[in-house]
Amino acid sequence: MSGEADWVPVALSASIEPGTSAGAVVEGLELVVWRDDAGKAHVWEDRCPHRGMRMSFGFVRGDHIACLYHGWSYDAAGQCRHIPAHPDLDVPKTIRITTYDAGEAGGMIWARLAGAAETGHPPPDFGNTLPVRSLYADCSLAHALAVLKQTYLPGGKGKTVVGQLQAVAPHVWTLEGDALRLSIAIQVIGPQNVGLHILVNEGSKETIADVAQWAVALRLTLEAPVVLAEVM
Amino acid sequence: MAALTLYAHALDENCYRVRLMLSFLGLAYDTVAIDMVPGEEEKGLAMRALNPLGSLPVLKDGDQVFSGAQAILVHLARRNDPAGTWLPLEPAAFAAVMQWTFFSATALSSAIEARRLALFSQERDFYALRREARHALRIMDDHMVLRHMKGFEWFETDGPTIADLSLLPSFALSRDYGIDHDEFPALRRWLRRFRLLPGFHTMPGIPDYH
Numbered sequence: 411m412s413g414e415a416d417w418v419p420v421a422l423s424a425s426i427e428p429g430t431s432a433g434a435v436v437e438g439l440e441l442v443v444w445r446d447d448a449g450k451a452h453v454w455e456d457r458c459p460h461r462g463m464r465m466s467f468g469f470v471r472g473d474h475i476a477c478l479y480h481g482w483s484y485d486a487a488g489q490c491r492h493i494p495a496h497p498d499l500d501v502p503k504t505i506r507i508t509t510y511d512a513g514e515a516g517g518m519i520w521a522r523l524a525g526a527a528e529t530g531h532p533p534p535d536f537g538n539t540l541p542v543r544s545l546y547a548d549c550s551l552a553h554a555l556a557v558l559k560q561t562y563l564p565g566g567k568g569k570t571v572v573g574q575l576q577a578v579a580p581h582v583w584t585l586e587g588d589a590l591r592l593s594i595a596i597q598v599i600g601p602q603n604v605g606l607h608i609l610v611n612e613g614s615k616e617t618i619a620d621v622a623q624w625a626v627a628l629r630l631t632l633e634a635p636v637v638l639a640e641v642m
Numbered sequence: 643m644a645a646l647t648l649y650a651h652a653l654d655e656n657c658y659r660v661r662l663m664l665s666f667l668g669l670a671y672d673t674v675a676i677d678m679v680p681g682e683e684e685k686g687l688a689m690r691a692l693n694p695l696g697s698l699p700v701l702k703d704g705d706q707v708f709s710g711a712q713a714i715l716v717h718l719a720r721r722n723d724p725a726g727t728w729l730p731l732e733p734a735a736f737a738a739v740m741q742w743t744f745f746s747a748t749a750l751s752s753a754i755e756a757r758r759l760a761l762f763s764q765e766r767d768f769y770a771l772r773r774e775a776r777h778a779l780r781i782m783d784d785h786m787v788l789r790h791m792k793g794f795e796w797f798e799t800d801g802p803t804i805a806d807l808s809l810l811p812s813f814a815l816s817r818d819y820g821i822d823h824d825e826f827p828a829l830r831r832w833l834r835r836f837r838l839l840p841g842f843h844t845m846p847g848i849p850d851y852h
Contacts, residue, residue, distance in 0.1 A: 619792075
């Protein structure tokens with residue numbers, strides 16, 4: 411298995427501004443994705459060890475993130491450094507949050523989650539891309555891929571063409587039409603929930619708004635009741 | 643005594659809409675705290691005399707009494723914001739702003755009701771409401787994705803209007819009714835910018851720190 415397989419997409423880089431945090435779920439595992447003031451992205455378990463509060467509700471100060479409940483503040487290594495109720499306490503080393511390797515490539519934030527071997531492979535980079543949007547839909551990965559395989563793409567001048575879907579890296583597919591090339595990194599949130607992080611190749615800047623509109627229609631299709639049973 | 647009196651409950655999001663508007667406009671006002679939960683004071687005789695519908699918020703401005711958050715926002719903007727920043731009068735912008743302001747009272751009524759049930763009621767059958775609320779939030783997120791692509795940070799025009807104000811609480815408070823912010827990156831961005839407006843303040847359910 412290639413080392414790249416261990417990297418899973420969790421957000422578009424552009425969606426996590428410096429000094430902010432957001433939640434993300436990968437196969438039921440709750441994560442906080444946050445970016446420190448210097449611009450470095452971090453992906454951790456989304457849980458403060460104190461009271462179990464989600465760290466994604468917390469607030470970033472410099473290269474620390476603090477829990478919204480009681481202000482326990484953690485450094486970039488996940489180590490608790492400050493407890494406001496006990497300002498003089500030398501915080502025990504055991505108070506820390508599970509951190510994961512995080513990387514950015516191709517306009518995406520990636521994480522290497524529990525159980526992944528440290529292979530030294532960087533996250534997949536699929537070239538120069540521009541972010542369109544993250545689209546969240548209530549369907550399985552298999553269903554999303556089946557729909558994408560037979561989906562029409564905006565083809566310019568009112569034309570539409572069926573895109574060619576191709577797996578290019580673990581969790582990453584390209585969908586190509588006439589002039590348009592989309593990269594789609596898929597985050598499996600749960601058995602019936604996926605996040606599609608959609609990017610276009612750099613030459614397609616003028617199509618971004620069309621692709622964003624297309625994505626809204628795609629979500630309707632992905633979530634439409636399946637009329638015919640899928641027969642093997 | 644100030645000319646303006648707001649009858650409100652601290653945990654009610656429609657009252658929060660009005661309190662935000664008053665704050666953004668820098669208006670002094672008196673608050674009369676109404677025991678909405680559990681007392682249902684807004685449905686009592688004294689409050690029904692002010693507002694026969696028995697709902698909050700109610701705003702008394704001199705001799706006039708207004709109810710319904712959106713109507714109060716429009717009244718406050720027209721009376722106190724002559725530049726029309728919050729409610730532009732140029733016809734196209736006016737209609738667009740009012741479209742989203744009505745959205746906060748129609749499509750988002752599911753969000754408001756889902757939150758009310760989640761916080762204040764023993765009934766657990768709010769899942770249909772929550773689904774509808776999520777659908778409404780998705781429409782808002784889709785809209786803001788496109789707005790951001792065009793270089794704008796607000797729902798209509800190039801600054802905040804009562805459209806933004808009336809829509810924002812249901813998103814900012816969505817965790818109260820079990821919808822997280824994970825799936826709404828464009829609304830997260832919008833909320834962060836809204837929080838920076840001079841006069842912004844939070845209510846219970848919206849973190850002071852972010």
